[in-house]
Amino acid sequence: MASITRRRFGVFTAAAVALGAAVGLSAQAAQAETVLRVIPHADLKNVDPIWTTAYITRNHGYMVYDTLFAMDENLEPQPQMVDTWEVSEDGLTWTFVLRDGLTWHDGTPVTAEDCVASLQRWGARDGMGQKLMDTVASLEATDEKTIVLTLSEPYGLVLESIGKISSNVPFMMPKRLADTDPFEQVPEIVGSGPFMFSQEDWVPGSKVVYLRNENYNPREEAPSAAAGGKLAQVDRVEWLYIPDQTTALNALLNGEVDYWEQPPVDLVPILQQNSDIVVEVLDPLGNQGMLRMNHLHPPFDNEKVRQAVVAAVNQETYMLAAIGDPEYFDICTSLYACGSPLETTAGADLLVNPSKETAMKLLEEGGYDGTPVVILQATDIPVLNAASLVTAQTLRDIGMEVELQAMDWATLTSRRAVQDPVVDGGWNVFHTWWIGGDISNPVTHTGLSTGGTERAWFGWPDDPKLEELRDAFSKETDPDVQKALADEVHARALQVVTHANFGTWFNPVAYRSNVSGLIKSPVQFFWNVSKN
Amino acid sequence: MLGFIARRLLATIPVMGVVALFVFLMLHLSPGDPATVIAGDYASPADIERIRAKLGLDQPIHIQFGTWVWTLMQGDLGISIFSNLPVTKLIAQRLEPTLMLALTTLIITILVAVPMGVIAAWKAGTWIDRSIMLFAVVGFSIPVFVLGYILIYFVSLKAGLLPVQGYRPISEGVVPFLRSITLPALTLSVIYIALIARITRASMLEVLDEDYVRTARAKGQLEWKVLIVHALRNAAVPIVTIIGIGVALLIGGVVVTESVYNIPGLGRLVLDAILKRDYPIIQGLILMFSFVYILINLAIDILYTLIDPRIRY
Numbered sequence: 001m002a003s004i005t006r007r008r009f010g011v012f013t014a015a016a017v018a019l020g021a022a023v024g025l026s027a028q029a030a031q032a033e034t035v036l037r038v039i040p041h042a043d044l045k046n047v048d049p050i051w052t053t054a055y056i057t058r059n060h061g062y063m064v065y066d067t068l069f070a071m072d073e074n075l076e077p078q079p080q081m082v083d084t085w086e087v088s089e090d091g092l093t094w095t096f097v098l099r100d101g102l103t104w105h106d107g108t109p110v111t112a113e114d115c116v117a118s119l120q121r122w123g124a125r126d127g128m129g130q131k132l133m134d135t136v137a138s139l140e141a142t143d144e145k146t147i148v149l150t151l152s153e154p155y156g157l158v159l160e161s162i163g164k165i166s167s168n169v170p171f172m173m174p175k176r177l178a179d180t181d182p183f184e185q186v187p188e189i190v191g192s193g194p195f196m197f198s199q200e201d202w203v204p205g206s207k208v209v210y211l212r213n214e215n216y217n218p219r220e221e222a223p224s225a226a227a228g229g230k231l232a233q234v235d236r237v238e239w240l241y242i243p244d245q246t247t248a249l250n251a252l253l254n255g256e257v258d259y260w261e262q263p264p265v266d267l268v269p270i271l272q273q274n275s276d277i278v279v280e281v282l283d284p285l286g287n288q289g290m291l292r293m294n295h296l297h298p299p300f301d302n303e304k305v306r307q308a309v310v311a312a313v314n315q316e317t318y319m320l321a322a323i324g325d326p327e328y329f330d331i332c333t334s335l336y337a338c339g340s341p342l343e344t345t346a347g348a349d350l351l352v353n354p355s356k357e358t359a360m361k362l363l364e365e366g367g368y369d370g371t372p373v374v375i376l377q378a379t380d381i382p383v384l385n386a387a388s389l390v391t392a393q394t395l396r397d398i399g400m401e402v403e404l405q406a407m408d409w410a411t412l413t414s415r416r417a418v419q420d421p422v423v424d425g426g427w428n429v430f431h432t433w434w435i436g437g438d439i440s441n442p443v444t445h446t447g448l449s450t451g452g453t454e455r456a457w458f459g460w461p462d463d464p465k466l467e468e469l470r471d472a473f474s475k476e477t478d479p480d481v482q483k484a485l486a487d488e489v490h491a492r493a494l495q496v497v498t499h500a501n502f503g504t505w506f507n508p509v510a511y512r513s514n515v516s517g518l519i520k521s522p523v524q525f526f527w528n529v530s531k532n
Numbered sequence: 533m534l535g536f537i538a539r540r541l542l543a544t545i546p547v548m549g550v551v552a553l554f555v556f557l558m559l560h561l562s563p564g565d566p567a568t569v570i571a572g573d574y575a576s577p578a579d580i581e582r583i584r585a586k587l588g589l590d591q592p593i594h595i596q597f598g599t600w601v602w603t604l605m606q607g608d609l610g611i612s613i614f615s616n617l618p619v620t621k622l623i624a625q626r627l628e629p630t631l632m633l634a635l636t637t638l639i640i641t642i643l644v645a646v647p648m649g650v651i652a653a654w655k656a657g658t659w660i661d662r663s664i665m666l667f668a669v670v671g672f673s674i675p676v677f678v679l680g681y682i683l684i685y686f687v688s689l690k691a692g693l694l695p696v697q698g699y700r701p702i703s704e705g706v707v708p709f710l711r712s713i714t715l716p717a718l719t720l721s722v723i724y725i726a727l728i729a730r731i732t733r734a735s736m737l738e739v740l741d742e743d744y745v746r747t748a749r750a751k752g753q754l755e756w757k758v759l760i761v762h763a764l765r766n767a768a769v770p771i772v773t774i775i776g777i778g779v780a781l782l783i784g785g786v787v788v789t790e791s792v793y794n795i796p797g798l799g800r801l802v803l804d805a806i807l808k809r810d811y812p813i814i815q816g817l818i819l820m821f822s823f824v825y826i827l828i829n830l831a832i833d834i835l836y837t838l839i840d841p842r843i844r845y
Contacts, residue, residue, distance in 0.1 A: 043804065045615055046614045046616065047615075047616075052570055181586075183582045184586060185616045203796055204615040204617065205796060206796030207796070240794075243794075243800075244792055244794065247791070247794050251697050251698075254692075256696055380807070409807075410568075410569050410809050411563045413569055414565035414568045416568075417577065417580060453577075454577075
């Protein structure tokens with residue numbers, strides 16, 4: 001047996017200590033991995049945020065992708081991937097230069113050509129993008145980092161468009177993926193954002209995993225809504241979809257998850273009893289409910305009858321039925337999000353002063369003849385279900401005949417696209433809602449489109465004058481004139497009654513008290529969020 | 533016997549064909565359109581039409597059916613409309629949780645229900661029998677989700693013994709797997725224990741009055757031998773039948789348990805697919821369920837011959 005010399009012993013000991021230290025460090029590193037477990041508001045069923053407008057896919061997009069510009073907390077566009085930019089004196093040529101050090105998750109550098117292809121794909125799908133592209137004469141990459149956008153006529157919403165906060169967000173992708181047909185899904189998820197999508201861990205209907213992008217190059221500014229520095233403070237974010245609300249509640253109470261994106265308001269009191277749970281509203285604009293009437297068929301092909309419905313809508317009744325707790329709803333008589341820069345009550349007398357008598361008078365003036373009103377009732381979405389019931393009673397109260405047709409939301413989305421008369425499968429009324437970021441101006445607010453059966457949103461209002469005003473707004477570059485035009489659009493929309501607003505509500509979030517750094521915004525982000 | 537099995541397996545082909553046609557027509561003729569769900573709130577009618585065209589939903593229904601059958605014949609269940617992932621991959625991801633939940637439930641059920649039923653029959657009319665039957669009535673009556681929440685409240689939230697939700701595959705370790713599966717399996721097994729215990733009791737009572745049981749007792753056989761060897765074996769045919777039906781129900785009927793315990797299994801997959809009108813997933817799953825039911829029935833028929841040699845095919 002070989003004897004152990006002192007020197008050998010010393011070497012052995014040093015090696016053992018080094019090995020032990022290495023094992024200890026790696027164990028420590030393994031322990032130090034921070035995982036933020038999130039219950040998202042919906043299941044991530046598809047991962048291409050240009051192919052679909054689903055909010056959950058938009059949120060996924062913000063994890064993985066970055067944008068040229070992004071909205072700050074005042075809904076002002078701020079540069080994000082862009083370093084510098086300039087506009088020619090005639091307002092027609094916009095030049096953007098990308099920041100240094102931007103790379104895709106596959107390690108290749110971000111180029112201007114990638115961004116041009118991404119903008120073109122987005123512009124083929126998104127409504128605001130299509131409007132921008134209508135005025136674009138050319139869009140090209142003049143070198144590795146420079147994008148030149150040339151317009152055929154002045155357009156007042158260039159930065160607002162490419163920095164838009166909600167679906168479809170113009171996320172940047174590598175050209176090889178952005179060249180995918182806009183009506184097909186991209187085959188691979190490669191972005192340049194603060195987190196990377198882990199394809200092999202994705203179980204649709206259950207789990208999505210994002211890993212910190214170690215190579216992300218954040219801006220230096222403090223985070224502000226979608227803008228500013230995006231610092232990934234945790235190593236891994238797991239979205240665990242828990243459709244059963246009681247199970248989600250129990251999981252958060254038991255510390256099995258850290259963050260619940262949309263707890264229902266009626267469970268908030270239980271959460272608030274637990275000192276380890278924080279409940280707060282992060283979205284300052286909330287959601288606005290929309291009562292949409294079909295302009296194609298009686299009785300809502302009559303402007304007076306539509307006005308009668310607006311006059312009958314008592315937002316408080318709707319909100320008490322749909323939300324319940326007054327802490328989480330507001331009466332908002334603007335069709336633009338209340339709290340957004342263009343909020344107004346121009347032309348909103350009927351909304352401001354709801355009155356059954358006024359409604360009945362307008363109904364009489366409109367010559368309502370007892371035609372039954374078919375309301376599509378989405379029974380699987382509690383807010384919309386309650387709103388449908390309130391509308392049914394409201395219309396009955398002013399003397400209208402009402403038929404509620406119960407269905408799930410998926411059926412409703414196909415029924416509402418039917419332009420045929422009611423007897424042939426058409427409809428008269430349905431309800432939906434918009435997040436504040438979607439309805440902050442006349443162009444992003446799809447519900448204000450009045451291009452008839454060809455171009456307007458479901459319900460198909462047809463009013464060339466309102467379309468002219470929306471166009472004028474989009475082309476105006478003077479903010480004061482823009483504001484005046486937004487007021488005119490608002491007043492006109494309520495005169496022709498594109499829709500009625502049945503209230504604004506705020507979805508609280510709930511999280512464990514060891515989580516911090518959440519960003520106030522209409523969209524929920526997970527950069528800057530840390531967990532102790 | 534081999535000929536019988538081969539004939540039964542061959543007979544599945546026309547059955548599957550009928551199921552496929554029925555499922556396809558039922559889905560495509562019912563209201564709802566995945567294109568409108570995909571398109572979302574901002575899409576124009578033209579956008580929706582383009583999406584429908586890309587998905588092939590603008591084709592005549594017989595062409596769509598033909599395309600689906602052609603891909604099926606190549607062993608492909610298609611691609612999910614929403615996630616763009618192969619249906620086979622989605623099913624494979626969900627198969628383990630559902631199978632493990634069903635298997636664990638089945639083991640608990642058989643281990644508890646059959647002895648309970650035998651004891652109840654053996655002690656018929658006594659307080660033991662009444663207690664077991666009371667448990668059976670309560671177990672059969674209590675909704676699965678109510679029992680689930682009660683167990684979660686006491687076992688997980690109050691005692692902190694087991695997790696509230698989630699599934700840990702056995703590959704992550706036996707202990708995490710058992711911790712995640714225990715409550716769901718207990719919850720789900722109660723109703724089956726109640727059902728099978730009642731059937732076992734009734735079946736046992738019938739045979740316990742038979743002459744051969746009396747003869748066995750008269751010959752001085754040990755009571756447990758009389759019960760297990762003589763009575764239970766002869767009472768087993770209806771018990772096996774009900775266990776088989778229970779297994780078939782378990783495979784497709786675990787959706788409530790999966791929802792309450794947030795287990796990503798097949799039940800939730802099919803429910804989500806129905807809500808979104810993800811046709812390839814729904815069609816693939818229903819076909820798979822049908823095939824499993826056929827196999828389970830076949831297994832039961834084979835088991836009959838093993839239990840009762842008088843049965844021949």
